[in-house]
Amino acid sequence: MWQYQAPLRDMQFVFEHWLDAPRAWAQTTRFEGLDLALAQQVLEQAGRFSSQVLAPLNSSGDRQGCGFEAGQVTTPSGFVEAYRAYTEGGWSALACDEADGGQGLPQLLDAALQEMLYASNHGWAMYTGIAHGAYLCLKAHAPEWIKARYLPQIVSGEILPTMCLTEPQAGSDVGLLRSRAEPQDDGSYRVTASKLFISGGEHDLSANILHLVLARLPNAPAGSRGISLFLVPKLLDDHQTNNVRCDGIEHKMGIRASATCSLVFEQAQGWLIGEANRGLAAMFVMMNSARLHVGLQGLGHAEAAWQNARSYARERKQMRAPVRPAGVSAEDADPIHFHPAMRRTLLELRACTEGMRAVGYWVAHLLDQAEHHSSPVERQRALQLAQLLTPVIKAFFTDQGFHLASSALQVFGGYGYVSEFAIEQTLRDSRIAMIYEGSNEIQANDLLLRKVLGDDGQAFAQLLLVMREEAAQALSTNDCANFGTELAVLCDKLAAVVSAVRERAVEEGEYPYRVAGDFLQLCGVALLGFAWVRAARVSRLLPDSDPLQASKLQTAHFFFAYGLPEADYRIASIHAAKAGLAFIEP
Structure with a gap:
């Protein structure tokens, strides 16, 4: 039985101790009441909503998929009711x-909400996932009458938006x-277009759909x-249907409950958002929000996979373990989580998942600070960090969501x-996240070349x-000094790598592209x-009797022993990249 329970204890640990978010909220006018x-x-x-409403629909939605007939899409059983509960709950x-x-x-x-939605039911969450990005895009770039007309309906959930970018010949190369x-x-404008891979391009969750479409004047x-x-819009103000038609839906490896549509716009009525010929600048407000949410999809997949693998490993008995914990009686077969190979896999799942949660929430917190901090200097600093970290x-x-699900x-x-x-559904669902909203290879180029x-x-x-x-603070904290030393050394290595790449790129222009991944x-x-350095350090703020304190410290030890060595492998790969290999025929 596949189950999901939101990891509330760890979420609260990140909020309260890792981020110290309540202190930051108290210092901003926007959140001082929170x-x-x-x-x-x-x-x-x-x-509660994720585990009780969405999770029970995850497997059934995957098996049933979406229906398509005469241009109309029907979502799996229970999806409409779940969406109604979502909007009534104010989410x-x-x-x-x-x-x-x-x-x-x-x-x-x-x-945190997005992580829960994607962990419990990725297919369903695809319909709502782009809404906040579209809201931000329209708020920043739309004419006032469009804001007044549509923003309240996006906020209430009465309307769901889409992002219409991809065409048969134009995927990553939007030019x-x-x-x-x-x-x-x-x-107004009359838009003629053929778009594909449009998530939620047609569905039965909301009466109207707002399509944000890239096109040429x-x-x-x-x-x-x-x-x-x-x-x-799908529907115009006079309740007439706009000239937008769904030609079909894709039959996919994963997220089968999400309607991935081909849309045809035939002289459809639309309105310009932002400046003419600067559509990408406006769209990127939406895409940057979407990329954070897609990263949280990977976190959600990892969390769901970790929970269910841990539960199964505790129940499944196979062979006798080489060593048993103290107090465990000898039997002919032990739960497989006693076996070293499984123990290491489960620890990897925990270390990566909890580590990603801290980092992902940090970027969301930086976005809050970039918008609401009282100091202009701190706002700019937070924005700079958030933009740097978004492609990562x-x-x-x-990448980790797929690897950890496997x-x-x-x-x-x-x-x-x-x-x-x-678990096979989680593996299938997780694979698409490495492709859409800018493939991971493009994200790597964006990070190194631009950011x-x-x-x-x-x-x-x-x-x-x-x-x-952080390394300096850890050096003066009991049980964390070694972590601080390793982090400081790693920072030196990172700085040296960037200097080396910059120097070599002067003579060899393709080199940064080859090592970007x-x-x-x-x-x-x-x-x-x-x-993990910060988690280990701030876990000391917890009572000694709190098992989370020991868990954080033990997991930090595991990560530095088994996870951090990959950094040296990646550094070696960067230095070893040779120009001649670029021209070898695959």
Whole structure:
């Protein structure tokens, strides 16, 4: 039986101790009324909704999939009712401004909510996942009348949005798109386009759907500089259907409960969002939010896989373990979590999952600080760090989500390969997150070429400063000095790698592209190291009787023994990359 229970204790640990979020909230006008007790109530209610409403629909939704007939999509049984419960619970309004009908709570709380939604039912959560990004995009770039007309309906959940970017010939290279938009005398536009891979492009959860569509104006410049963004509703204000048609839905490896649609726009009425020919700038407000959420998908997959693998390993008995814990009686067969191979796998799942949670929530907290901190200097610093870390969150977390789901499946043995135990669904569902919202290879290029080398290393220097400060604090904390030393050494290695890449790139322009993937993985491992140094240090704030204190310290020891050595492997790969290998035929 596949089950999910929100890891509320660890979430609260990250909020209260790892981030010290209540102190930061108290110092901002926006969140000064929010305290830890209220945040815990929100987490508890979100956990209840995820485990009691969404999780029971996960396997059945995967088996049933979506129906499609005559341009109409039917979502799996129970999805409509779950969405109604979601909107009635106010979850769609969580991090939106109160002026728009939202609750005005931090993106940090919304990040925790997103983790729970994706862990419990990824397919269902695809319909709601883009909504907050679309809200931010319209709030930043839409004309006032569009904000007044549509923002409250997005916040209430009455309307769900989509992001319409991909075309058959234009995936990652958006400069190749052919969609057209013609201006009309009334200030609207007529959009003609063929889009595919549109998540939630058609469904039965909300009556109206808002499509955010990238298209070209007449005489627009070639390439990505000639792209504009348009809002194209499914239903117009006079309740007439716009000229938008769903041509079909994809039959996919995973997230089968999510309707992935092909959409045709035939002179559909729409309105310009932002400036003409600057659609990507407006769309990236939406995509950056989406990339954080996709990273949280990887975290959700890892958490669900970890929970169920741990539960199964405690029950499944096979052979006698070489060593038993004190007080465990000898039997002909022991639970497999006593066996060293399984123990190591389960510890890897725990170390990576809890480490990613701390880092992912930190980025959400940085976004809150970037918007609401009283100091302009601190706002800029938080934004700089959040932008640097976003591609790492997206790519590293989703890589780990797939890898850890596969490791968890191994714990189940042959049962993991059959659908009754559902770990195979998590493995299938997790794979797409490495591809959409900018493939992980593109994220790696973005990190190294634009975010590190592109600004002369200023943002990366800020990250190293934060990590070095943590190392210094750990050096003066009982049980954590060794962790602090290793983190300080790792910071030196990271700085040296960036310097070496920059120097070599002067003579060999392709070199940064060849090593970008290894560099991103190196940063991901380093961030987990940072997360575990801080987790071990702040766990000392817990009572000695709290088992979480011992758990955090033990897991930190495991990570530094078994996880951190991957950093040296990635560094060696970066230095070893040879120019000639780039021209060998695969």
